[in-house]
Amino acid sequence: MISRSRVVYKFFEIGYNELVNNLTTMDVKSLILEKVNQNGQTTSREIMSETGYSRAYVNRFLRELRDSGQIVKLGKTNRVRYVSADKKSLKKAKADITHFRKTYENKDLSESDVLDTLKQETGILQDVDENIVRIFEFGFTEMLNNAIDHSGSESIRVEAERKLGVLQFRVGDWGIGIFQNILEKHQLDSPLDAIRQLLKGKQTTMPERHTGEGIFFTSKLADALVFRSGEKKLLFNNRIDDVFISDISEREGTYVQFSIDTDSEKQVQDVFSQYTDEDTYEFSDTEVTVHLYQEDTDFISRSQARRIVTGLDKFKRVVLDFSSVESVGQAFADEIFRVWKRRYPEISIIPKNMHENVEFMVDRAQKVQ
Numbered sequence: 001m002i003s004r005s006r007v008v009y010k011f012f013e014i015g016y017n018e019l020v021n022n023l024t025t026m027d028v029k030s031l032i033l034e035k036v037n038q039n040g041q042t043t044s045r046e047i048m049s050e051t052g053y054s055r056a057y058v059n060r061f062l063r064e065l066r067d068s069g070q071i072v073k074l075g076k077t078n079r080v081r082y083v084s085a086d087k088k089s090l091k092k093a094k095a096d097i098t099h100f101r102k103t104y105e106n107k108d109l110s111e112s113d114v115l116d117t118l119k120q121e122t123g124i125l126q127d128v129d130e131n132i133v134r135i136f137e138f139g140f141t142e143m144l145n146n147a148i149d150h151s152g153s154e155s156i157r158v159e160a161e162r163k164l165g166v167l168q169f170r171v172g173d174w175g176i177g178i179f180q181n182i183l184e185k186h187q188l189d190s191p192l193d194a195i196r197q198l199l200k201g202k203q204t205t206m207p208e209r210h211t212g213e214g215i216f217f218t219s220k221l222a223d224a225l226v227f228r229s230g231e232k233k234l235l236f237n238n239r240i241d242d243v244f245i246s247d248i249s250e251r252e253g254t255y256v257q258f259s260i261d262t263d264s265e266k267q268v269q270d271v272f273s274q275y276t277d278e279d280t281y282e283f284s285d286t287e288v289t290v291h292l293y294q295e296d297t298d299f300i301s302r303s304q305a306r307r308i309v310t311g312l313d314k315f316k317r318v319v320l321d322f323s324s325v326e327s328v329g330q331a332f333a334d335e336i337f338r339v340w341k342r343r344y345p346e347i348s349i350i351p352k353n354m355h356e357n358v359e360f361m362v363d364r365a366q367k368v369q
Contacts, residue, residue, distance in 0.1 A: 028061045041083045094123035100160040111144040142214035151175030174253040177229040228255040300329035323353040337365040
């Protein structure tokens with residue numbers, strides 16, 4: 001039988017311990033809030049140093065304050081810091097965070113959730129003009145979505161930063177590779193054929209889920225857009241209005257890099273309106289730069305012409321740029337400007353930047369009935 005005095009002692013012991021624990025909790029939480037208010041931020045290391053408590057014990061109080069909405073966690077690993085949840089303090093703290101890097105498991109991954117995380121945890125898009133924010137968000141979600149849906153990669157790495165007046169993001173995966181994926185799905189002969197298809201726009205390996213417009217419009221909105229995959233690099237350099245293809249050391253998967261100047265005057269709607277029908281907003285125009293596909297040979301055969309026009313029947317207007325092409329064969333010109341045009345009379349096909357030798361063959365093909 002337990003004595004009355006033992007019960008009374010136990011009661012006071014329990015009460016005392018609860019009181020001490022409550023005071024300890026109040027003290028640690030108060031210290032955290034005091035540091036945040038005085039210095040604009042604090043870290044778990046700073047609280048551990050002042051209290052002598054373990055990291056796990058301090059993190060308990062930090063988590064409780066976060067859950068109650070009083071503080072916000074910014075950064076990751078050894079750069080984690082805690083700031084006040086009020087908008088002014090949060091904005092000031094995020095202004096110094098201009099780099100973002102995370103690797104995600106590609107399982108039920110949402111590009112919009114990743115974008116939200118980037119905006120919540122960093123100041124990369126803070127105080128950036130709205131037109132640039134919209135361009136960045138469009139390109140970011142489109143390129144990340146492509147990696148999620150098409151790469152087959154188990155994980156995806158995402159990086160973004162603002163530096164020296166330039167916004168950049170990078171998306172990397174370890175999947176099939178963008179050029180190889182197009183090559184296999186469209187039964188093409190080489191990565192260059194896949195690039196040729198990609199440059200036309202409206203090319204997708206998953207038509208039930210994608211229109212194929214994302215890469216096309218992202219390539220027009222960016223100041224620079226780079227794809228590295230397999231042994232090829234494709235660069236859209238809109239600062240000088242040109243596109244380049246080059247060989248690289250073989251790379252697994254796909255690496256995409258997007259950049260735009262923060263003082264750019266581009267508007268999403270202006271770019272869209274250049275390539276969409278003004279009444280239906282359907283993506284109807286594309287421009288194919290023929291000189292990219294020379295591969296050290298002249299354009300002579302019908303098979304070469306067929307490769308160029310493959311997939312262009314999806315559009316209402318096609319521009320063929322013959323810059324740097326000094327001559328084409330009769331069969332090549334006939335296949336595009338007579339045979340293909342007769343098959344699709346409703347499509348406007350417009351040649352530009354023609355050498356006089358090219359112009360002669362094109363005019364001849366157009367006049368043949």
